[in-house]
């Protein structure tokens with residue numbers, strides 16, 4: 323049976339960065355875009371209907387945050403993440419990246435050491451550096467064929483003066499959904515060394531079937547007191563263009579300071595369409611999301627099977643969450659710094675170069691599989707052909 327997610331993609335004329343900017347970035351045309359992390363699927367129909375209905379009401383003047391939005395997000399946290407969050411803990415940011423940056427400006431000083439765990443989402447580096455703070459790396463390690471946290475090194479970094487940590491959970495690009503045991507171990511270090519933790523949980527809803535996200539702040543009230551958690555409907559329902567994310571701050575003093583920093587910038591809370599769309603998403607999107615997660619798992623399985631049979635030089639550790647595959651291309655007969663150009667210019671497929679996620683990513687490419695399976699099949703065919711001509 324064909325899935326709703328098998329429909330061909332048509333994003334033409336929408337100024338999509340992934341589609342319309344690929345030629346400029348990669349220096350060639352007719353690329354299959356598998357880079358920027360958004361999806362080639364429309365959101366649930368109920369979101370589109372809510373937006374149309376709000377648009378038809380007219381009147382787009384100044385608006386307070388709708389109480390229905392807050393209720394819908396709190397109910398989502400309860401239903402999907404077994405997390406009971408009082409509504410007063412929730413505040414907003416136009417995006418997770420801007421929220422992380424504002425938190426760095428508010429709670430740290432120039433020169434402070436900020437721990438991140440590469441290979442990791444590139445703005446974790448750039449936001450720290452642009453704010454004149456110092457990136458301190460605790461690289462993930464591979465143990466028993468699985469990425470994990472180097473707790474001994476993390477403790478050493480906290481012992482030697484790093485007091486701020488940016489945590490990616492689930493982890494982009496390696497696709498780990500951290501286990502409760504790992505989170506408990508992490509929480510113990512955060513509490514022992516009193517580390518402010520900015521926990522980026524933008525991917526929390528996009529675990530693959532059989533994997534469940536557990537919020538770090540849920541481990542205990544002691545760790546929650548040191549956490550600022552970022553979540554959003556943007557990845558989950560493909561709504562990044564709304565520029566809306568949620569910031570959960572249980573600690574009253576941290577929350578007061580964060581809100582004051584926002585007020586200093588004169589930042590608005592939510593925008594009319596973002597609030598209407600996101601409320602509809604949280605109220606009505608659960609079934610669509612579960613169907614999406616099944617489809618994404620089908621895409622993961624498809625890529626892993628095809629690679630094993632036809633392109634064994636590319637290896638992938640099966641992800642537990644996100645719609646990103648971290649392709650290990652180190653066995654291919656192509657130099658690391660030429661890989662990304664090779665895939666674009668010889669195979670016509672635009673991936674993110676692994677090196678942008680930190681030096682540990684050299685020899686890797688990040689592939690976005692949130693697209694119809696037929697697109698993936700075409701991309702793999704083009705890659706196989708390009709490699710056969712190497």
Ligand SMILES: Cc1ncc(COP(=O)(O)O)c(C=O)c1O
Pocket residue numbers: 359416417418419420443490494522524554556562567
């Ligand atoms: C870990 C992570 N954080 C944040 C973002 C982007 O957040 P925003 O668009 O809300 O700034 C992404 C997008 O890929 C991401 O992977």
